[in-house]
Amino acid sequence: MYSDKVLRVLKRKKIDIGDRIQxxxxxxxxxxxxxxxxxxxxxxxxxxxxxxxYNIGIKFEPSVEIKKIKTEWFIKGSKGKxxxxxxxxxKLPTISIIGTGGTIASKIDYRxxxxxxxxxxxxxxxxIPELKEIANIKAKQIMSIMSEDMTPERWKGVAKAIGSEVNxxxxxxxxxxxxxxxxxxxxxxxFMLRNLPCPIALVGAQRSSDRGSSDTVMxxxxxxxxxxxxxxxxxxxxxxxxMSDDYCLAxxxxxxxKMHTSRRDAFKAVNDIPIAKIYWKDKxxxxxxxxFRKRSKGKVRVDDKIEQRVALIRFYxxxxxxxxxxxxxxxxxxxxxxxxxxxxxxxxxxxSFLPKxxxxxxxxxxIIMTSQCLYGRVHPTIYHNLRELSKRGVIFAEDMLPEVAYxxxxxxxxHTRKMDKVREMMLTNYAxxxxxxxxxxTGNDEDGEY
Amino acid sequence: xxxxxxxxxxxxxGLEIHRQLDTKHKLFxxxxxxxxxxxxxxxxxxxxxxxxxxxxxVDVAVQYExxxxxxxxxxxxxxxxxxxxxxxxxxxxxxxxxxxxxLQIALLLNCTIPEEIHIMRKTVIDGSNxxxxxxxxxxxxxGFIEVKGKRIEVTHVSLEEDAAAIVEEKAGNVVxxxxxxxxxxxxxxxxxxxxxxxxxxxxxxxLIGLICRSTGKVKRGIGTVxxxxxxxxxxxxxxxxxxxxxxxxxxxxxxxxxxxxxxLSKVEKETRxxxxxxxxxxxxxxxxxxxxxxxTDTPPIKIEKKFKQEIKKKLPEPWTKKLTRFKEELKLxxxxxxxxxRSDYLDLFEKLTKKFKTQPSVIANVFVSxxxxxxxxxxxxxxxxxxKNFEELFELLDNERMVKESIPDVLSYKAKKHEMGISExxxxxxxxxxxxxxxxKIVREVIEKNKGQxxxxxxxxxxxxxxxxxxxxxxxxxVKKTIGKIY
Numbered sequence: 001m002y003s004d005k006v007l008r009v010l011k012r013k014k015i016d017i018g019d020r021i022q023x024x025x026x027x028x029x030x031x032x033x034x035x036x037x038x039x040x041x042x043x044x045x046x047x048x049x050x051x052x053x054y055n056i057g058i059k060f061e062p063s064v065e066i067k068k069i070k071t072e073w074f075i076k077g078s079k080g081k082x083x084x085x086x087x088x089x090x091k092l093p094t095i096s097i098i099g100t101g102g103t104i105a106s107k108i109d110y111r112x113x114x115x116x117x118x119x120x121x122x123x124x125x126x127x128i129p130e131l132k133e134i135a136n137i138k139a140k141q142i143m144s145i146m147s148e149d150m151t152p153e154r155w156k157g158v159a160k161a162i163g164s165e166v167n168x169x170x171x172x173x174x175x176x177x178x179x180x181x182x183x184x185x186x187x188x189x190x191f192m193l194r195n196l197p198c199p200i201a202l203v204g205a206q207r208s209s210d211r212g213s214s215d216t217v218m219x220x221x222x223x224x225x226x227x228x229x230x231x232x233x234x235x236x237x238x239x240x241x242x243m244s245d246d247y248c249l250a251x252x253x254x255x256x257x258k259m260h261t262s263r264r265d266a267f268k269a270v271n272d273i274p275i276a277k278i279y280w281k282d283k284x285x286x287x288x289x290x291x292f293r294k295r296s297k298g299k300v301r302v303d304d305k306i307e308q309r310v311a312l313i314r315f316y317x318x319x320x321x322x323x324x325x326x327x328x329x330x331x332x333x334x335x336x337x338x339x340x341x342x343x344x345x346x347x348x349x350x351x352s353f354l355p356k357x358x359x360x361x362x363x364x365x366x367i368i369m370t371s372q373c374l375y376g377r378v379h380p381t382i383y384h385n386l387r388e389l390s391k392r393g394v395i396f397a398e399d400m401l402p403e404v405a406y407x408x409x410x411x412x413x414x415h416t417r418k419m420d421k422v423r424e425m426m427l428t429n430y431a432x433x434x435x436x437x438x439x440x441x442t443g444n445d446e447d448g449e450y
Numbered sequence: 451x452x453x454x455x456x457x458x459x460x461x462x463x464g465l466e467i468h469r470q471l472d473t474k475h476k477l478f479x480x481x482x483x484x485x486x487x488x489x490x491x492x493x494x495x496x497x498x499x500x501x502x503x504x505x506x507x508v509d510v511a512v513q514y515e516x517x518x519x520x521x522x523x524x525x526x527x528x529x530x531x532x533x534x535x536x537x538x539x540x541x542x543x544x545x546x547x548x549x550x551x552x553l554q555i556a557l558l559l560n561c562t563i564p565e566e567i568h569i570m571r572k573t574v575i576d577g578s579n580x581x582x583x584x585x586x587x588x589x590x591x592x593g594f595i596e597v598k599g600k601r602i603e604v605t606h607v608s609l610e611e612d613a614a615a616i617v618e619e620k621a622g623n624v625v626x627x628x629x630x631x632x633x634x635x636x637x638x639x640x641x642x643x644x645x646x647x648x649x650x651x652x653x654x655x656x657l658i659g660l661i662c663r664s665t666g667k668v669k670r671g672i673g674t675v676x677x678x679x680x681x682x683x684x685x686x687x688x689x690x691x692x693x694x695x696x697x698x699x700x701x702x703x704x705x706x707x708x709x710x711x712x713x714l715s716k717v718e719k720e721t722r723x724x725x726x727x728x729x730x731x732x733x734x735x736x737x738x739x740x741x742x743x744x745x746t747d748t749p750p751i752k753i754e755k756k757f758k759q760e761i762k763k764k765l766p767e768p769w770t771k772k773l774t775r776f777k778e779e780l781k782l783x784x785x786x787x788x789x790x791x792r793s794d795y796l797d798l799f800e801k802l803t804k805k806f807k808t809q810p811s812v813i814a815n816v817f818v819s820x821x822x823x824x825x826x827x828x829x830x831x832x833x834x835x836x837x838k839n840f841e842e843l844f845e846l847l848d849n850e851r852m853v854k855e856s857i858p859d860v861l862s863y864k865a866k867k868h869e870m871g872i873s874e875x876x877x878x879x880x881x882x883x884x885x886x887x888x889x890x891k892i893v894r895e896v897i898e899k900n901k902g903q904x905x906x907x908x909x910x911x912x913x914x915x916x917x918x919x920x921x922x923x924x925x926x927x928x929v930k931k932t933i934g935k936i937y
Binding site: 028030038040041042045047050054055056057058059206207211212214217218243244245246262 | 581
């Protein structure tokens with residue numbers, strides 16, 4: 001947006017964005033189309049698109065002469081339609097796509113550089129013509145937010161939307177979502193969608209859809225194939241398996257994490273093997289982990305009761321145990337600690353966590369222990385200090401990822417606050433979040449190839 | 451070819467000159483701009499997709515068909531490519547060194563510098579860029595240069611990222627080397643050149659090249675220069691010829707294109723690629739090339755007045771002044787001064803003349819004649835000779851450890867077996883200069899053995915014994931002096 005000073009002058013001269021204008025400054029005249037001001041840079045500089053396509057900025061000063069020549073473009077944002085169904089072929093399965101926003105649903109206006117959220121079945125199909133060979137698509141936009149703005153409250157909305165699509169009889173559902181918190185949503189849905197009869201794929205993009213190099217096309221194409229044709233009735237993240245456009249991996253929603261800020265293959269399976277490899281070109285689905293819930297006939301039950309007063313606390317050397325007092329004052333009723341190694345927190349002097357932990361558990365507030373190593377399992381009895389924690393009632397959460405344990409605790413506390421019940425549920429495997437044994441080869445391997 | 455009547459055919463040309471900048475890092479990341487990589491570290495395979503909204507009126511289906519049939523393979527080189535080239539990481543801030551060189555060039559070409567530079571994305575669909583667009587920014591507008599009293603318009607100077615270099619295309623699989631991608635490139639466009647001959651157009655291109663070179667920050671050698679020329683003749687369409695790699699080919703390309711156009715009944719508007727022999731081949735016209743939209747990953751760059759003044763202060767010596775200085779101060783002939791000014795070794799020449807007392811004309815001759823002769827006559831791989839080798843050579847000359855007559859032999863040997871140092875080579879070849887005392891000793895012996903022989907004969911015999919180890923002038927003088935004393 002331009003500064004008020006510039007906007008006033010433009011208004012007085014009846015110049016709109018998209019008008020062809022002439023700007024004269026220091027005896028030089030430039031002609032071009034007035035562009036909107038992009039977010040960054042000097043708000044006093046007029047952005048002019050020259051006839052050779054380049055934009056330049058000309059600093060506005062009172063001595064600058066601006067002359068309108070004509071209106072060249074009408075510029076306004078476009079908006080996607082609410083629901084749209086595209087039927088290609090009666091014989092093909094029908095799947096649903098639910099839009100929530102994120103990089104994958106962002107689209108740039110090529111003339112202005114402005115980014116508009118625009119998502120419709122038609123948009124996707126136009127971009128990915130090959131989809132017509134895979135499935136009929138029903139599309140629904142339920143929100144338009146970036147990943148970081150996703151909240152536990154919004155997970156409920158997503159779960160309900162999936163529930164109604166699944167129970168309307170589609171073969172599978174895709175959720176289009178920003179990537180940053182994609183694995184949190186995946187874990188939340190894994191717990192909320194009970195008796196899931198069909199595949200649910202969460203898909204994002206690391207390169208926005210307006211780019212010719214976007215990973216959207218392959219990710220969505222593989223996800224459509226996966227939910228339409230696989231036998232895997234689980235919530236999975238389906239994204240690039242390598243830097244190349246060769247295959248996607250379907251990774252269980254409770255065993256996956258974004259492990260890179262920008263690479264296409266940012267999502268890695270942790271303490272688990274991805275369930276399937278989905279080849280893009282020949283549309284082959286290869287199951288590489290047979291331990292999954294099979295497709296069934298029933299209806300999904302959406303169990304979205306959650307409690308939100310739970311904190312995830314990452315220990316680091318020097319952390320003051322009084323941090324717990326803040327949360328207690330705010331009436332928090334559950335804690336997940338990201339401890340070190342096998343699940344440690346300090347036991348010496350004023351940094352010791354033991355007094356606080358003892359006090360909190362005595363109040364009937366559960367404390368769950370996970371590891372900031374991410375890979376591997378916590379253990380309550382190997383070291384003396386671990387035994388001290390365990391003795392006081394800390395629940396050691398096996399090989400659950402800290403975020404997954406946090407989401408699981410939200411969900412458990414939505415159902416019970418009884419300590420014994422919480423412990424029992426925490427250590428019960430609901431959605432593949434706990435494995436009994438850890439395979440030697442997991443996503444931790446060097447190049448992540450399967 | 452000489453008989454083209456340029457007035458009658460109304461030749462109109464436009465030039466677009468691209469030069470790689472010799473900066474430490476690439477334009478948007480910390481990778482090296484030296485393309486030394488031989489073995490690829492790994493290969494990344496990608497598809498690219500048509501992007502509907504940006505194309506507007508252009509047929510998406512055409513693009514879809516084109517891209518559907520192509521898979522791109524990118525070879526990644528250690529130290530020369532990173533996640534940025536792989537389109538796996540957002541760009542880093544703009545390379546300030548490259549920006550400064552580009553602004554210097556724009557100022558030398560009398561351009562107006564925008565107060566705010568906007569980085570744009572130019573759509574490319576041939577796969578030569580992993581992001582499917584090329585980042586480019588205009589850093590200078592509406593400049594000019596003077597050629598023989600006439601004003602040549604410079605429409606723009608842009609700073610952009612170079613594209614990946616194609617290795618091969620086979621059955622829909624296109625292989626690119628990634629290490630060229632992201633090397634800073636300046637693009638200079640001229641206005642329409644009307645009323646010039648093909649030779650004069652080539653001269654204008656040469657001059658623009660000289661101006662770029664004067665910054666001391668443009669790369670030299672094969673592949674670092676690419677020149678495009680638009681050619682049209684009376685009543686014909688404009689034909690664009692891309693990728694002329696050698697300056698000396700421009701006039702030939704124009705002449706052949708004029709002949710080609712004269713031979714056609716109707717000239718189509720099209721893009722052609724220049725081949726090494728000066729002929730051209732038709733290139734598939736690709737849509738969307740001019741489609742540009744803002745790069746939103748990085749902010750526009752504000753050019754403050756103070757920054758601009760600092761760059762003005764740092765502007766290099768104009769080439770005209772340099773030419774005069776070469777003639778007057780370095781005592782080079784007009785021909786030699788012009789040759790070295792246009793030589794790839796200009797920067798090294800200037801460095802060496804400052805450092806060593808060997809006559810500048812001797813140094814210049816090594817670069818413009820000796821090396822050319824070694825290459826042309828004996829096909830010696832002179833590209834193996836590095837700056838350090840020349841420094842060692844002239845240091846040995848300065849210290850009278852060798853004589854200039856042995857330069858060709860030494861360089862030839864060095865270029866062929868490049869692991870040995872120059873001083874080792876002169877020892878090995880027996881070209882180590884001998885002292886005045888040693889020379890005198892030899893002269894005395896020869897005179898003793900050949901008493902009564904004429905002076906010229908004596909000189910000849912001495913020469914045959916000390917060739918390449920002592921200056922011939924010294925031989926003559928020593929013989930004459932010694933004979934006088936003995937007889």
